[in-house]
Amino acid sequence: MASRLLNRFPTLNNTAQHILSLPFLRSTVASPFLLHSRLYSEDVSSRVPNRSSLNQVELAKFSSIADTWWDAEGPFKPLHVMNPTRLAFIRSTLCRHFQKDPYCARPFEGLKIVDVGCGGGILSEPLARMGATVTGVDAVEKNIKIARLHSESGPETANIEYCCTTAEKLVEEQREFDAVISLEVIEHVADPAEFCKSLAALTVSNGATVVSTINRSMRSYATAIVAAEYILHWLPKGTHQWSNFLTPEELVLILQRASITVQEMAGFVYNPLTGQWTLSDDISVNFIAFGTKNSQ
Amino acid sequence: MNNRGKGSLKYLLQQREIVARFVKGDQSTSQKKAKGRAVAAKIPAEVCGLKVPRRTFCNNIAAREHEENQGLPNNVVHYDIAIVGGGMVGMALACSLASMPLTKQLNVAIIDSNPALEGKTCIKKEDPPDPRVSTVTPATISLFKDVGAWQYVQQHRHAYFDKMQVWDYTGLGYTRYNARDVDKEVLGCVVENKVLHSSLLSCIQNTDLKKRIYPSRLNSMTLHQNHLPTMMDSTSSSLHASLAKLELSDGNSLYAKLVVGADGAKSRVRELTGFKTTGWYYSQNAVICTVEHKTENQCAWQRFLPSGPIALLPVGDKFSNIVWTMNPKESSACREMNENDFVKALNHALNYGYGPHPQSNLLGNNGDIFSWFRRDLTVSANECFEVPPDVVKLVSGRMVFPLSLRHANNYASKRVVLIGDAAHTVHPLAGQGVNLGFGDAFALSRIISEGIAVGTDIGEVHLLKKFEAERKRENIMMMAILDGFQKAYSVDFGPLNVLRAAAFHGAQYISPLKRSIISYASGQI
Numbered sequence: 001m002a003s004r005l006l007n008r009f010p011t012l013n014n015t016a017q018h019i020l021s022l023p024f025l026r027s028t029v030a031s032p033f034l035l036h037s038r039l040y041s042e043d044v045s046s047r048v049p050n051r052s053s054l055n056q057v058e059l060a061k062f063s064s065i066a067d068t069w070w071d072a073e074g075p076f077k078p079l080h081v082m083n084p085t086r087l088a089f090i091r092s093t094l095c096r097h098f099q100k101d102p103y104c105a106r107p108f109e110g111l112k113i114v115d116v117g118c119g120g121g122i123l124s125e126p127l128a129r130m131g132a133t134v135t136g137v138d139a140v141e142k143n144i145k146i147a148r149l150h151s152e153s154g155p156e157t158a159n160i161e162y163c164c165t166t167a168e169k170l171v172e173e174q175r176e177f178d179a180v181i182s183l184e185v186i187e188h189v190a191d192p193a194e195f196c197k198s199l200a201a202l203t204v205s206n207g208a209t210v211v212s213t214i215n216r217s218m219r220s221y222a223t224a225i226v227a228a229e230y231i232l233h234w235l236p237k238g239t240h241q242w243s244n245f246l247t248p249e250e251l252v253l254i255l256q257r258a259s260i261t262v263q264e265m266a267g268f269v270y271n272p273l274t275g276q277w278t279l280s281d282d283i284s285v286n287f288i289a290f291g292t293k294n295s296q
Numbered sequence: 297m298n299n300r301g302k303g304s305l306k307y308l309l310q311q312r313e314i315v316a317r318f319v320k321g322d323q324s325t326s327q328k329k330a331k332g333r334a335v336a337a338k339i340p341a342e343v344c345g346l347k348v349p350r351r352t353f354c355n356n357i358a359a360r361e362h363e364e365n366q367g368l369p370n371n372v373v374h375y376d377i378a379i380v381g382g383g384m385v386g387m388a389l390a391c392s393l394a395s396m397p398l399t400k401q402l403n404v405a406i407i408d409s410n411p412a413l414e415g416k417t418c419i420k421k422e423d424p425p426d427p428r429v430s431t432v433t434p435a436t437i438s439l440f441k442d443v444g445a446w447q448y449v450q451q452h453r454h455a456y457f458d459k460m461q462v463w464d465y466t467g468l469g470y471t472r473y474n475a476r477d478v479d480k481e482v483l484g485c486v487v488e489n490k491v492l493h494s495s496l497l498s499c500i501q502n503t504d505l506k507k508r509i510y511p512s513r514l515n516s517m518t519l520h521q522n523h524l525p526t527m528m529d530s531t532s533s534s535l536h537a538s539l540a541k542l543e544l545s546d547g548n549s550l551y552a553k554l555v556v557g558a559d560g561a562k563s564r565v566r567e568l569t570g571f572k573t574t575g576w577y578y579s580q581n582a583v584i585c586t587v588e589h590k591t592e593n594q595c596a597w598q599r600f601l602p603s604g605p606i607a608l609l610p611v612g613d614k615f616s617n618i619v620w621t622m623n624p625k626e627s628s629a630c631r632e633m634n635e636n637d638f639v640k641a642l643n644h645a646l647n648y649g650y651g652p653h654p655q656s657n658l659l660g661n662n663g664d665i666f667s668w669f670r671r672d673l674t675v676s677a678n679e680c681f682e683v684p685p686d687v688v689k690l691v692s693g694r695m696v697f698p699l700s701l702r703h704a705n706n707y708a709s710k711r712v713v714l715i716g717d718a719a720h721t722v723h724p725l726a727g728q729g730v731n732l733g734f735g736d737a738f739a740l741s742r743i744i745s746e747g748i749a750v751g752t753d754i755g756e757v758h759l760l761k762k763f764e765a766e767r768k769r770e771n772i773m774m775m776a777i778l779d780g781f782q783k784a785y786s787v788d789f790g791p792l793n794v795l796r797a798a799a800f801h802g803a804q805y806i807s808p809l810k811r812s813i814i815s816y817a818s819g820q821i
Contacts, residue, residue, distance in 0.1 A: 072756070072757055072758060080758065081758070083750075084747075084750045084752065087750035087751055088749070088750050091749065091750060091751075103397040103398065104397075104398075105397075105398050105399075105401050105748055125751070125753075126750060126751025126752060127751060128751075129748075129751040129752075129753070130750075130751040153538040153539075154538065154753065155374070
């Protein structure tokens, strides 16, 4: 449905693609230019002149730091540090849902998983090591190149399929996956509801969908915007727009409208003393939601 | 030709013939060939458990084997973990990996040229105890029990002890420790190093861990540092681009995701990785030997003498182990002197030499001043000073080792991690050295298991740094305390002697302090 709507407005389609390309910066680090890229779908006319110049700027800036995706001490360091915690949640919920043995070293053997907005493949590679058949998609070509190169260096990760495409295109190709994972993407998307519908269309019935994002609360303003961008300089200024964050209730609602029932939700909490992230019940800043597609 | 294993050599050659024919026979599809190669690679591993160096093969067999190897394009073997050094700590790591569900499917290579690893040495009960022993703390014993190795230790000679007495030559104070102070049965167990090693080896032989023992030494190591691999010419080499490549002294080379340096104080892995160390040599040597008494000894004794402590540890069956620390001149003299003189010197050092016996200050005799103490008294506070048992005979040779303190500044970097003596060496005065090493091994295997649970590449720096942060804290604390003791007890200076005596009294009578000391030394804190 999203694709049909987009097809009626070809310029809208293209711009939506560019907008959607922004979230596929898998880290919250990459783009200061995101500020300008909040083009809402009703404002068609003013969008066109901005589109081409924005695109170049954005892609160039992203390409310049794309090489540092896998530098664990570089600008993507916060993401590398957060990664094991997210994977722990995904492992626990998916093992329980698909009834796999949690003590097995490769519990996802036989599952098809798509990582929407995979960036450099930080999430896709551990999923492949856990036995899954992983497809990573990202709208930025450079990211896909980096991800492909890095995954070739290990025998378990060499089978990851990377595509430079969007979720909508995958829906058009009628691809379906057992689990659809999209972490730290939805806060960069112009229309979250449509994005969720695409994610749902990619999931088989009774499959799993995992979405993570940042809450829209006073605390998250203080933490993710003020502290992270202005004080600690973890992220470039303007990476996030607080108004685009979703509260957990909103996320649950739009997922429900896309026929995904959220079963579990958890928060990530950062301990500045140890420098570690942990899973907790505190969803006031970063949170992750696991839902299942209703059976049709 | 090496005559040592002649019969076994013939068997070995026969097996290689069979394998060669097997590999050559399956030439229909490339897939089958690959499988054949994999099987062919595995069979010699099992068969080659016999220690026959390659160089001594018959010429034509060697040539044929060489030709086979040249014909296989991907003749390098991939391991998940390569443990360099198959001593007690290296084998403890392997055992621990074998015992956990998430890590027991890993492919492990153990590189050590020690022939004991072939598993053919047999420990006879009649042999006198080897002078190289270690005191294992209760924490280490429970870790061994968890991996299932302690049952093998119990089949050989081992000695639990539940009492300990520490005093010095000034005769101003003494401290007695008893396991009952902390409601435990034992303070520790003294086991010969070879028993510990063979128990770990037996434990690991009984598991399904896929391992291969390389009886050679590490020559060189290449770790690819760049995080972004550049375009490679062939896909096969790009598969190995980010792994560590190890070259061994017998010409083998292998790839591994993680290299563990468990190769002791003069670690080659540490040298190749370029980790700097901090530390200093104590101007002391340790003389160790095994002695015999008339009756069984069930207490651990340690007396601090002007030039260093002398420790008497029970080893079982009326035998005890002596660790006598002294300056290098005296240690050479001790090694040269004849047995009777040495036994006399031992009794002198343990008993009536250098100074008087401390007075036994039983708390009950001191009237009402200490009545408020009596409520919380430990069992050992009421024990008198005892004289250690007489040494009757020397039953082993005397070995001398120089002592030093050394600590690697970093334990981990990409794809490399150090454990055991490779990372830290300490003074033997509290018997903690190998226990720190075992602690490292078990912690590393737990962290590897946690990494595998979330699909991490086990050679990744973040994971290894987690291990480093955890163990560095504990190791440095223990090293600082031991070094402090060593320095405090090596000075003969009036006021300091009184201070030390006060410390002895304090530890003896202040129960919470004594309990903390025992718990910390037992590895429980």
